[in-house]
Amino acid sequence: MKKTKRLLHATFLALATLGSLAGCAVTSGQSSVGDYIDDKTISARVKxxxxxxxxxxxxxIQVETLNGVVQLSGFARxxxxxxxxxxxxxxVSGVRSVRNDIIVRPPTQ
Incomplete structure (x- = not known):
């Protein structure tokens, strides 16, 4: 009985987690939850x-990824x-292209 209750509880938590991802996953230009997660993974790997x-x-340096296109911004020395x-x-695996918008700003002395 305890095993069944734990299994039901774990299943409910998994479904609730997936449901919450589906509700916030798709942003402009992305077609699925998987694309969103892939882009977040790519950004994390670049960082x-x-x-x-x-x-x-x-x-x-900030990293944003949309559909495998990585945009770099911020400041380099x-x-x-x-x-x-x-x-x-x-x-990084999965990167289709890179937009390097980093601005070079040498350190002040």
Whole structure:
């Protein structure tokens, strides 16, 4: 009896979670919950690559993904950092293209 109750509870929670994703998942230009989740995964992977790289600041550069197209924005301290951020984004699986809108702003002294 306890197992059945736990199974029903787990099933209810899973269905409620899926239902909440379906309600907020599709944004302009996206066709499904899966597309939304894929785009969020791509963005997270790009940010992870930034965090692992010594050249790129994951804190100053924002990443947005829509249908596999990654848009980078924010500020880089050098053209090398801007270029490297684009390279890292392109290297992530699932990325169709990259819009590199990062502005180079050298640090003030």
């Amino acid at each position: 992870t690559r930034f965090a692992q790289d010594e050249t790129v600041s994951a804190m100053r 050098s053209e090398a950092e801007r270029t490297r951020a684009g390279e890292l984004a392109r290297s």
